[in-house]
Amino acid sequence: MEERSLHIVIVGHVDHGKSTLVGRLLYDTGSLAPEKYEEIKAASGGEGGSVEFAYVMDHLEEERKRGITIDVAHTFFQTAKRRYVIIDAPGHKEFLKNMITGSSQAEAALLLVDITQGVREQTRRHCCILGLLGIDQVAVLVNKMDVVNYSEEAFDSVKGDIESALSGVGVNPSYIIPVSAIKGDNVADRSPNLGWFKGPTVLEALDSFSSLGMEDKALRFPVQDIYDMDGTSVIVGRVESGSMHRGAEVCVFPEGRTARIREIRKFMADDIEEAATGECIGVCIEDGALRRGQVLTDGATPTRSGSIRANVFWMAGRAWHPEMELVWKGTTQEARARIERILKRFDPASIEVIEKDAEEILPAEVAEVEIRLEKEVVVDRFTEIPEMGRFVLEHLGEPVAGGIII
Amino acid sequence: MDHLTALENKSIFIIREAYYRFRNIAVLWSIGKDSTTLLWHCRKAFFGKIPFPVLHIDTGYKFPEIYRYRDRYAKEWGLDLIVARNEEKIRSGMGPDKGSKLECCTELKTNALKAAIARHGFKAILLGIRRDEHGIRAKERVFSPRDGDFKWNYEDQPAELWDNYKSTTHEEDHYRIHPILHMTELDVWNYVKREEIPIIELYSSKEGKRYRSIGCQPCCSPIESRARTVDEIIEELTTTKTSERAGRAQDKEDAYTMQKLRSLGYM
Ligand SMILES: Nc1nc2c(ncn2[C@@H]2O[C@H](COP(=O)(O)OP(=O)(O)OP(=O)(O)O)[C@@H](O)[C@H]2O)c(=O)[nH]1
Numbered sequence: 001m002e003e004r005s006l007h008i009v010i011v012g013h014v015d016h017g018k019s020t021l022v023g024r025l026l027y028d029t030g031s032l033a034p035e036k037y038e039e040i041k042a043a044s045g046g047e048g049g050s051v052e053f054a055y056v057m058d059h060l061e062e063e064r065k066r067g068i069t070i071d072v073a074h075t076f077f078q079t080a081k082r083r084y085v086i087i088d089a090p091g092h093k094e095f096l097k098n099m100i101t102g103s104s105q106a107e108a109a110l111l112l113v114d115i116t117q118g119v120r121e122q123t124r125r126h127c128c129i130l131g132l133l134g135i136d137q138v139a140v141l142v143n144k145m146d147v148v149n150y151s152e153e154a155f156d157s158v159k160g161d162i163e164s165a166l167s168g169v170g171v172n173p174s175y176i177i178p179v180s181a182i183k184g185d186n187v188a189d190r191s192p193n194l195g196w197f198k199g200p201t202v203l204e205a206l207d208s209f210s211s212l213g214m215e216d217k218a219l220r221f222p223v224q225d226i227y228d229m230d231g232t233s234v235i236v237g238r239v240e241s242g243s244m245h246r247g248a249e250v251c252v253f254p255e256g257r258t259a260r261i262r263e264i265r266k267f268m269a270d271d272i273e274e275a276a277t278g279e280c281i282g283v284c285i286e287d288g289a290l291r292r293g294q295v296l297t298d299g300a301t302p303t304r305s306g307s308i309r310a311n312v313f314w315m316a317g318r319a320w321h322p323e324m325e326l327v328w329k330g331t332t333q334e335a336r337a338r339i340e341r342i343l344k345r346f347d348p349a350s351i352e353v354i355e356k357d358a359e360e361i362l363p364a365e366v367a368e369v370e371i372r373l374e375k376e377v378v379v380d381r382f383t384e385i386p387e388m389g390r391f392v393l394e395h396l397g398e399p400v401a402g403g404i405i406i
Numbered sequence: 407m408d409h410l411t412a413l414e415n416k417s418i419f420i421i422r423e424a425y426y427r428f429r430n431i432a433v434l435w436s437i438g439k440d441s442t443t444l445l446w447h448c449r450k451a452f453f454g455k456i457p458f459p460v461l462h463i464d465t466g467y468k469f470p471e472i473y474r475y476r477d478r479y480a481k482e483w484g485l486d487l488i489v490a491r492n493e494e495k496i497r498s499g500m501g502p503d504k505g506s507k508l509e510c511c512t513e514l515k516t517n518a519l520k521a522a523i524a525r526h527g528f529k530a531i532l533l534g535i536r537r538d539e540h541g542i543r544a545k546e547r548v549f550s551p552r553d554g555d556f557k558w559n560y561e562d563q564p565a566e567l568w569d570n571y572k573s574t575t576h577e578e579d580h581y582r583i584h585p586i587l588h589m590t591e592l593d594v595w596n597y598v599k600r601e602e603i604p605i606i607e608l609y610s611s612k613e614g615k616r617y618r619s620i621g622c623q624p625c626c627s628p629i630e631s632r633a634r635t636v637d638e639i640i641e642e643l644t645t646t647k648t649s650e651r652a653g654r655a656q657d658k659e660d661a662y663t664m665q666k667l668r669s670l671g672y673m
Binding site: 003004005056057059060061062070071072073074075076083085097098100101104105224225227229234236238265266267268276277278279280282292315329331387390391392394396397398399402 | 407408409412415418419422423425426449450451452453454455457537538540541542544545547560561563564565566567568569570572573574588590665
């Protein structure tokens with residue numbers, strides 16, 4: 001079995017069947033405890049009625065009463081190949097921030113499209129978000145095939161729409177699969193009802209995705225905190241990319257001075273020579289004091305700047321206006337910020353550019369902006385080192401937007 | 407990086423982030439396998455010396471083994487242990503058989519925690535809950551704000567992108583921090599095995615029964631099991647289908663008991 005688990009987010013328009021699919025997937029792979037199944041059956045309205053598989057994920061009373069997902073839920077299951085973390089996202093525009101929260105953790109996505117409805121507003125919006133977040137492993141599931149008697153013609157006509165809608169936002173689906181989430185056709189098992197379809201089942205599609213590899217990149221070590229351990233100053237943080245070596249000379253950004261790594265520390269481990277990407281460590285350096293927000297680097301130099309160009313997705317319920325005070329947060333760095341210029345803004349549900357040189361950004365819109373920071377920060381382009389190329393904007397302590405550095 | 411190391415690093419990052427953001431924090435230790443795993447991560451995060459208190463909520467109904475284990479390791483690991491009890495209610499005889507279980511949990515656990523937070527002015531509490539334990543916990547954030555009345559506003563949780571956590575507080579608020587939210591029950595046992603974390607004997611089978619989840623004695627029932635060692639427990643979990651909290655009374659009363667408890671500030 002593969003070592004790392006793969007995180008998959010389930011997205012799509014309201015009621016297209018996301019939660020039902022997850023429930024079914026768990027049930028058909030034997031990952032649902034029997035008494036949990038009984039609980040869901042009872043909550044679905046007792047004997048005789050059909051089982052509402054969406055209840056596996058929609059656990060809040062409000063969610064079940066309204067028949068919608070409000071917040072993301074994570075669930076776990078595994079195949080012979082690997083472990084999965086499945087993130088069920090809500091489809092309502094109102095809960096977009098929750099959908100983005102879930103998607104920010106994912107490496108691949110399943111997009112549901114109801115065959116009777118085709119591509120809708122949130123189908124487009126969610127695709128656009130996936131594209132911005134760099135999630136390029138996407139399988140589209142054309143759901144509720146049972147309603148159209150598993151018709152190949154119906155599937156073919158929707159398939160064309162999906163392809164053109166997705167290519168508009170730069171998403172190139174790995175598969176487009178006809179399914180019935182409620183009946184389980186093509187979910188875990190190939191279905192005779194869909195014998196004309198030659199592609200994979202949902203489960204096979206998942207297993208064909210790959211975990212994002214750990215490429216050999218330049219070192220980025222943002223300082224998280226400084227601990228005083230019996231008089232020694234220990235700098236703690238996580239290696240966001242590359243690797244850290246004992247004895248190596250590193251650059252301290254944003255200042256740009258150099259320092260030498262004297263020691264790498266971890267509890268209950270002695271004599272550490274190297275720390276790899278993702279490791280939380282402590283380091284002692286030979287010269288000078290450090291503070292949170294500084295970044296230790298080697299090799300390729302990051303961008304050091306007081307101004308950044310980025311795509312931002314506005315998650316707050318209130319629109320952005322020019323007087324709004326913002327705080328920019330990227331890794332452990334933080335700076336007061338202002339959006340200086342909106343180069344263009346668009347509504348991802350339609351993809352048409354609404355306005356160039358705009359003066360506002362409305363809820364759920366995406367904009368290309370120039371952000372001015374009160375001090376210099378250290379960043380990389382998202383396409384080069386994703387960990388250093390993404391950020392959050394807060395207003396009065398509330399996260400209002402996410403951003404990707406271009 | 408292997409699976410368990412990746413989970414551990416994620417947890418350590420969160421613990422250090424919480425300590426940086428709030429400084430005045432505490433970790434809740436129920437003595438079970440999850441909170442002991444969390445405590446282990448805290449020891450790793452701070453190179454063996456946890457710089458904040460470890461809080462144990464004592465309902466007076468805990469298993470005797472729990473007290474013995476607690477006092478032994480508190481000493482061995484040099485913990486700054488705080489025991490919180492709702493003395494008034496314990497003395498008045500509050501229990502799961504008097505009134506509802508919901509009321510008992512609220513008084514002896516939630517309100518005891520409330521009082522401890524108020525007394526020590528903690529701005530954040532680290533908790534070892536996991537997403538796979540319960541459908542409601544599957545919806546939690548890593549940094550989860552609670553208002554002065556302890557209410558969890560589950561219908562409008564803050565966005566949480568990548569590892570950027572909302573951390574602003576008002577006077578009365580506090581945060582629940584969930585560093586091991588992403589671990590499953592099996593992950594925890596595999597981790598306990600790898601790290602050789604000492605685990606309370608209640609989890610091991612005695613006369614054909616063992617506890618899979620432990621809390622207060624009257625509200626926990628053991629499961630049929632022959633698993634005595636950690637290896638045998640892992641073996642049992644990979645073949646069993648029943649869920650972990652099947653022996654816990656809070657989860658049974660009705661489908662939404664847990665939601666009600668949690669919205670009032672229960673763990
Ligand atoms: N006939 C049929 N109905 C389905 C199928 N899948 C889902 N449904 C029904 O469609 C409705 C919506 O399903 P959900 O799974 O709640 O949809 P969702 O996409 O999770 O909804 P939100 O998260 O609120 O956006 C429910 O009544 C399901 O029973 C299917 O394959 N066939």
